[in-house]
Amino acid sequence: MKGWLLALVQTGLLAFGAPFLAGWVKWIKCRLQSRQGPPPWQPYRDLLRLFGKEAVVAETASPIFRVAPYVVFSVTALACSVVPMVAIGLPTAAIADVIVLVGFFALGRFFLALAGMDVGTPFGGMGSSREMTIASLAEPAMLLGVFTLAMTVRSTNLASMIGYLIEQPFQLYPSFVFAAMGLVLVAVAETGRIPVDNPATHLELTMVHEAMILEYSGRHLALMEWGAMLKLMIYSVLLCNLFLPWGVAVDFAPLSLLIGLGAITLKLLLLGTALAVAETGLAKMRLFRVPQYLGLAFILCLLGMLSHVILEVN
Amino acid sequence: MPLSLAFLAVGAALLSGLLPLVRPGSNAVARRIAFPLLGISGVLGMVAGGMALGSAEPSRIVLPVGLPWLHSHLQLDPLAGFFLAVVSLVTLVAAIYGPAYVREYEQGPQPLLPLTLFTGLFVAGMQLVLLAADAFSFMIAWELMSVTSYFLVAYQHQHEVNRRAAFIYLLMAQVGGLFILLGYGVLSGFGHGFDFAHMAAATLSPGWSSVAFLLAFVGFGMKAGLVPLHVWLPQAHPVAPSHVSALMSGVMLKVAVYGFIRFSYDLLGGIHWQWGALVLFVGSASAILGVLYALMQHDLKRLLAYHSVENIGIIYMGLGLSMIFAGTGHPALAALGLIAALYHCLNHALFKSLLFFGAGVVLQQSREHDLEKMGGLIRRLPVTATCFLVGCISISALPPFNGFVSEWLTFQTALQGPVLENNILGALIPVAAAVLALTGALAAACFVKVFGICFLGLPRSEKSAAATETTAGPLAGQIVLAALCLLFGVLPTWTVGQLEHIARLFFPGGMPETTAHGWLWLTPVSSQVASYGAPLVLLGIGLAWVLAWLWMHPRRRRFPVRRVPAWDCGFGSLNARMQYTATAFTMPIRRIFRPVWPITESYRTPTAEEQGGRYQLKIGDWAWLKVYEPIGRLLLATARRMAMIQGGNIRAYLAYSFFTLIVLLLVVSL
Numbered sequence: 001m002k003g004w005l006l007a008l009v010q011t012g013l014l015a016f017g018a019p020f021l022a023g024w025v026k027w028i029k030c031r032l033q034s035r036q037g038p039p040p041w042q043p044y045r046d047l048l049r050l051f052g053k054e055a056v057v058a059e060t061a062s063p064i065f066r067v068a069p070y071v072v073f074s075v076t077a078l079a080c081s082v083v084p085m086v087a088i089g090l091p092t093a094a095i096a097d098v099i100v101l102v103g104f105f106a107l108g109r110f111f112l113a114l115a116g117m118d119v120g121t122p123f124g125g126m127g128s129s130r131e132m133t134i135a136s137l138a139e140p141a142m143l144l145g146v147f148t149l150a151m152t153v154r155s156t157n158l159a160s161m162i163g164y165l166i167e168q169p170f171q172l173y174p175s176f177v178f179a180a181m182g183l184v185l186v187a188v189a190e191t192g193r194i195p196v197d198n199p200a201t202h203l204e205l206t207m208v209h210e211a212m213i214l215e216y217s218g219r220h221l222a223l224m225e226w227g228a229m230l231k232l233m234i235y236s237v238l239l240c241n242l243f244l245p246w247g248v249a250v251d252f253a254p255l256s257l258l259i260g261l262g263a264i265t266l267k268l269l270l271l272g273t274a275l276a277v278a279e280t281g282l283a284k285m286r287l288f289r290v291p292q293y294l295g296l297a298f299i300l301c302l303l304g305m306l307s308h309v310i311l312e313v314n
Numbered sequence: 315m316p317l318s319l320a321f322l323a324v325g326a327a328l329l330s331g332l333l334p335l336v337r338p339g340s341n342a343v344a345r346r347i348a349f350p351l352l353g354i355s356g357v358l359g360m361v362a363g364g365m366a367l368g369s370a371e372p373s374r375i376v377l378p379v380g381l382p383w384l385h386s387h388l389q390l391d392p393l394a395g396f397f398l399a400v401v402s403l404v405t406l407v408a409a410i411y412g413p414a415y416v417r418e419y420e421q422g423p424q425p426l427l428p429l430t431l432f433t434g435l436f437v438a439g440m441q442l443v444l445l446a447a448d449a450f451s452f453m454i455a456w457e458l459m460s461v462t463s464y465f466l467v468a469y470q471h472q473h474e475v476n477r478r479a480a481f482i483y484l485l486m487a488q489v490g491g492l493f494i495l496l497g498y499g500v501l502s503g504f505g506h507g508f509d510f511a512h513m514a515a516a517t518l519s520p521g522w523s524s525v526a527f528l529l530a531f532v533g534f535g536m537k538a539g540l541v542p543l544h545v546w547l548p549q550a551h552p553v554a555p556s557h558v559s560a561l562m563s564g565v566m567l568k569v570a571v572y573g574f575i576r577f578s579y580d581l582l583g584g585i586h587w588q589w590g591a592l593v594l595f596v597g598s599a600s601a602i603l604g605v606l607y608a609l610m611q612h613d614l615k616r617l618l619a620y621h622s623v624e625n626i627g628i629i630y631m632g633l634g635l636s637m638i639f640a641g642t643g644h645p646a647l648a649a650l651g652l653i654a655a656l657y658h659c660l661n662h663a664l665f666k667s668l669l670f671f672g673a674g675v676v677l678q679q680s681r682e683h684d685l686e687k688m689g690g691l692i693r694r695l696p697v698t699a700t701c702f703l704v705g706c707i708s709i710s711a712l713p714p715f716n717g718f719v720s721e722w723l724t725f726q727t728a729l730q731g732p733v734l735e736n737n738i739l740g741a742l743i744p745v746a747a748a749v750l751a752l753t754g755a756l757a758a759a760c761f762v763k764v765f766g767i768c769f770l771g772l773p774r775s776e777k778s779a780a781a782t783e784t785t786a787g788p789l790a791g792q793i794v795l796a797a798l799c800l801l802f803g804v805l806p807t808w809t810v811g812q813l814e815h816i817a818r819l820f821f822p823g824g825m826p827e828t829t830a831h832g833w834l835w836l837t838p839v840s841s842q843v844a845s846y847g848a849p850l851v852l853l854g855i856g857l858a859w860v861l862a863w864l865w866m867h868p869r870r871r872r873f874p875v876r877r878v879p880a881w882d883c884g885f886g887s888l889n890a891r892m893q894y895t896a897t898a899f900t901m902p903i904r905r906i907f908r909p910v911w912p913i914t915e916s917y918r919t920p921t922a923e924e925q926g927g928r929y930q931l932k933i934g935d936w937a938w939l940k941v942y943e944p945i946g947r948l949l950l951a952t953a954r955r956m957a958m959i960q961g962g963n964i965r966a967y968l969a970y971s972f973f974t975l976i977v978l979l980l981v982v983s984l
Binding site: 055058060070096136137302305 | 862873
């Protein structure tokens with residue numbers, strides 16, 4: 001019972017912490033670019049304002065258009081519940097392993113892309129086409145990277161993976177280094193950040209995610225935006241906890257939970273800063289450079305796996 | 315008991331074909347007799363198959379028909395029972411879907427009779443293949459299945475493409491049949507008998523058993539549509555009537571998979587891991603090439619046919635993994651791979667039939683084959699669109715629908731690669747898993763294209779703007795299949811428990827851990843390694859949905875949704891030509907994977923008088939260019955050379971006979 005309650009709290013933490021992370025990245029980025037920037041809690045204000053506005057829907061839109069925000073949001077929220085953030089050993093972790101998690105994102109993306117094509121404007125179709133192209137290259141790289149970890153740990157269950165890594169004395173596996181690099185590249189692509197997509201612009205040449213949700217407004221837009229922030233949060237938590245698992249609570253004692261919370265907050269803030277630095281230093285790529293970028297991610301993950309098989313299996 | 319029910323099923327299918335012959339002139343009689351009987355056959359077959367799946371002891375019977383020294387052996391064990399149930403299920407749904415669908419053909423130039431006649435015989439042929447327990451009756455039933463489906467493909471023979479597709483189909487079916495026959499020949503030569511019991515008891519040297527395996531692999535692979543033997547499939551499936559396409563693509567290919575499993579697991583036994591590696595490789599190639607070719611198709615049914623190549627590839631990947639583990643002494647993992655493959659057989663039968671049914675409605679109601687001319691059909695065909703969406707989600711392997719579960723099981727099997735002693739194999743298997751991931755992601759892209767272009771947006775032609783929803787029968791068929799897609803996705807533990815009966819035939823230990831944690835959790839290897847709580851996933855999505863809805867509800871009251879024209883950037887109202895087309899949608903993928911297709915692309919800039927330029931894009935299939943056309947050329951050239959000896963001179967012919975006789979006598983005397 002306590003486990004389920006904790007799982008609920010953790011899901012809430014993830015869901016309501018996500019806008020802060022997005023705001024934090026934006027704030028740091030602004031500071032780095034010598035701008036004042038909105039405070040990190042600005043996304044909460046934006047979401048609240050959007051929730052309070054009326055929803056305007058195009059006449060040509062079908063029910064898919066109105067269903068999609070709910071599907072995207074509920075699937076991403078469910079994904080939040082299986083990601084170990086503060087503690088492992090929660091009962092929800094057994095609902096889905098990491099392959100199912102990838103499946104959740106794929107389901108959300110499927111509806112997002114359909115919604116983009118629904119109204120019949122050229123931008124939507126363009127965004128859907130680009131999103132599905134990028135995703136179809138990112139997904140295999142991501143799964144290959146995850147398989148590298150899974151083969152070391154002998155499990156695809158996220159909680160078991162993190163638990164195994166905490167128990168082990170620290171050891172720098174070459175396969176992990178490669179997989180980490182590959183997964184970072186994939187995470188950048190999947191969450192629609194620079195250099196693959198630019199979440200801050202509405203230019204025809206650069207849009208991917210924004211092009212698909214261009215027709216949305218009001219509460220629908222709020223759900224879509226929140227869903228995107230959740231995705232960034234989930235990927236960040238996964239990267240932090242898989243590759244730097246220290247601090248994650250292994251039991252439900254209040255002290256260790258508190259340490260877990262502190263550790264993940266610190267890790268997320270650092271990761272957000274790193275992301276902001278990277279986004280400030282890099283330029284957005286052309287769409288047809290993205291395959292090479294994701295190819296690099298795939299090769300890194302493949303190298304990780306090969307080095308696992310060659311160097312680490314005994 | 316199950317066997318006699320199965321006989322009744324076959325009998326009903328035969329009757330459904332033959333009975334309308336009493337009034338050959340009447341289309342209505344043909345329709346009213348054939349489809350109910352087909353439905354009865356489906357129900358009986360499902361019951362028989364379900365009973366056989368659960369029973370430990372296979373039921374056998376020997377009928378005194380056939381060759382003088384060889385009676386027909388028939389049997390029904392869990393493996394055959396499972397496939398019988400799948401075939402019969404789709405038959406039943408086709409019988410619900412069919413009557414209203416074929417009404418249109420009554421206005422066509424052909425009478426309905428050949429369609430119902432050969433459909434009945436075709437179903438009976440498929441059921442008999444599953445019941446056969448000796449090579450002779452197997453081949454008879456197999457040929458019945460192949461030849462009758464040839465007539466179904468050729469049904470609308472006034473079209474040139476149909477005749478050509480049917481011819482190619484018949485040709486490849488016969489070549490494939492020959493390979494299967496040779497495979498059985500090898501087995502019966504060592505087993506001293508044509509019935510399966512003798513063949514299974516045969517002891518073969520590794521060399522001969524590999525020869526038999528390769529013959530069966532090619533023969534059944536030809537029917538199943540593995541790359542590069544797939545070329546008949548995208549030609550034959552689109553031209554047949556849609557309920558026949560569903561039967562051919564949804565279940566006939568599964569009969570080939572059944573034959574392959576029966577041949578290699580049951581009759582041949584003693585599986586070598588090298589065979590598994592070959593099967594895994596060919597399966598992976600089929601999966602990835604199938605989906606890439608499908609992406610470039612804009613004819614709805616041809617696209618679905620290419621997806622059959624993909625899904626058969628996924629099934630063979632599961633089988634290949636299973637054979638690798640079986641050959642290296644890991645029976646529990648081999649059972650897991652086999653179950654993943656069988657589960658995907660079931661899933662593919664469900665969602666592919668669903669998609670073909672949906673495509674049939676779309677084609678009939680919008681009178682368009684080309685995706686580029688559809689659009690906006692979701693408002694015209696709401697129920698069909700919803701069911702088709704379920705099919706799209708299932709085939710794209712997204713949770714919580716059924717396609718996801720079998721692919722997940724295949725992933726889990728592949729991830730157990732490190733238990734192998736062989737390091738190279740251990741590294742290659744996860745790469746196969748990455749190929750599977752790429753396949754799934756590309757399939758999702760493809761079905762976003764299909765659904766988005768076909769059902770969403772604005773209508774791209776007047777015909778598709780005028781489409782109307784179809785009648786009750788076709789809708790009921792689709793709804794049943796859509797519900798089953800969800801059901802088998804949410805209750806994987808139960809399904810896997812049933813499929814375990816089959817795995818126990820070949821791997822007596824079974825998979826102790828898989829279903830050990832109750833119906834909520836599916837744990838393929840152990841609960842530590844991986845678990846999937848499909849019912850909880852559905853519940854979780856529902857819960858999050860309800861929470862979001864409750865959160866929104868007061869706002870919905872205050873601010874109801876306002877419908878306005880879409881923003882058109884000030885260029886005048888939105889029209890259908892502004893939308894992304896299917897060609898444009900897949901353009902980035904076409905550019906990234908360019909070498910995969912033989913592409914000819916041409917663009918003519920408009921002259922002063924002309925209104926617009928002309929862009930032409932042709933996408934072929936390398937298998938034709940690189941495999942079949944050279945073979946065809948070689949055959950023709952050889953035939954031309956051979957024709958030299960055909961001088962028309964009777965004395966020369968007598969001399970040929972004489973020398974042949976001498977050579978034969980020499981051979982015999984040696």
